[in-house]
Amino acid sequence: MNALRQTICAALALGLVGGAASAETRVTYKSAKSGSSYYQMGVELAEAMKAGSGGDISVTVEESQGSVQNVMEVRARGADYVFTTPPSLVGLAQNGKAMFEGKTAPAFDEIRALFPIPSLTMHFVMSQDSGATALADLEGKSILLGKGSFGATEGAKYLDMFGLANSVEIADAELSNAVAALKNGQIDGFVTAGSFPAPNVVEAAASTPVTVVPLSDEQITQSKRTRIVIPAGTYAGQEQDVTTTSLPVAAFTTTKMDDETAYQLTKTYWENKAKMADTSPWWGNVTPELMANITTELHPGALRYYEEAGIATETSQ
Structure with a gap:
């Protein structure tokens, strides 16, 4: 009986370890209005993330009413939240200017950039x-x-x-x-x-x-x-x-996201961008030179990839 119990416990332990090792990383990607080119990009990016990671990264695309909404939702979202917006809008949110006047929140200061998308x-x-x-x-x-x-x-x-x-x-x-x-x-x-x-x-x-x-x-x-x-x-x-x-438009997350997830998202994006461009030419217009348009601090996980890949970043990033 004890031997049987030990065997079952060992099997369960292996199952738990195996499950953790192959755990799927789930990400919510807040994009744009359905039917728009940017929503289509979100769908294409989700497919590329799944294929490029061998199924380890699962991206759910959410419709949005616009970039301002995407930024505002940072206040209530968790570590799995990725969204698109012009870098300039993040700056306005962090400084409480224009449409964000009187709507400042500590969460805005936690926004970090991942990678540029078509402008x-x-x-x-x-x-x-x-x-x-x-x-x-x-x-x-x-x-x-x-x-x-x-x-x-x-x-x-x-x-x-x-x-x-x-x-x-x-x-x-x-x-x-x-x-x-x-x-x-x-x-x-x-x-x-x-x-x-x-x-x-x-x-x-x-x-x-x-x-x-x-x-x-x-x-x-x-x-x-x-x-x-x-x-x-x-x-x-x-x-x-x-x-x-x-x-310019880019994909962002917050400091709530762990470094490894941000690293894998950024790495998978750049390594599969050429394949996306084969289907939709607008991805071909994203080059490392667009990194200069990102005025927000990069997520440490994303920065790790850029350093490994030899892609230049700004000191402010």
């Missing part, structure tokens, strides 16, 4: 028939901005900033109608923000000749946004590089 890139898409090849050429044209999105807000800001607000006709329509309206000649162009190649710009360029209008270095400086280059050939008929502005 929100401004596209001014004009029909070739409009003859527009520079931002000044939008004067007298009909433009669709859409409503409520970053691209719509940013587009309106640029029109005002560069003296075009009173000389451009703003079409009263949703951005989802932009491609059809452009093809039918109802508008001369539209403004959208998304990681390139942006699906709606790909669709527009495939259905009618378009020009993605570049911004000058002076305009980019004045916008106070980050300069980015859309390489030639990204869209049908695009024969030259297009310089424009972008809003």
Whole structure:
């Protein structure tokens, strides 16, 4: 009887040890609105994490109403929480400025960065028939901005900033109608923000000749946004590089996450990014150079990976 009991106890002990060794790391990834490109990225990243870790990392993608919500939820989330937001928004939260004024929380100071994801890139898409090849050429044209999105807000800001607000006709329509309206000649162009190649710009360029209008270095400086280059050939008929502005975006967690989990997430992401780019080209636009856009301190686990991989980081990170 004692021998049997010892055998059973030993088997249970081995089972517990084996279970701990193969324990699945579960992570919640707070992304964006379902149907958006950033939600799709979250799904792709979750699949890559599972495949790249041999099933050891399981990522559940949660829909979000926006980056501000993602940051605010840090106050109530645990060690498994990963979210996406522009680095600049984390800075505002930690300093209690803008939309975070009067809403400061100690949890905001615990936010740490993991890795960059594709940036929100401004596209001014004009029909070739409009003859527009520079931002000044939008004067007298009909433009669709859409409503409520970053691209719509940013587009309106640029029109005002560069003296075009009173000389451009703003079409009263949703951005989802932009491609059809452009093809039918109802508008001369539209403004959208998304990681390139942006699906709606790909669709527009495939259905009618378009020009993605570049911004000058002076305009980019004045916008106070980050300069980015859309390489030639990204869209049908695009024969030259297009310089424009972008809003960097990154994945974050908090100090509640243990170092090993942060390390494995960061390592698996970078080592599987090329495979993700084979399916969705926007991942190919994430390079180590984007690390310079992260203004938040890196999680120690992520920093360990960057040091091992020889990827340069800033002293402030």
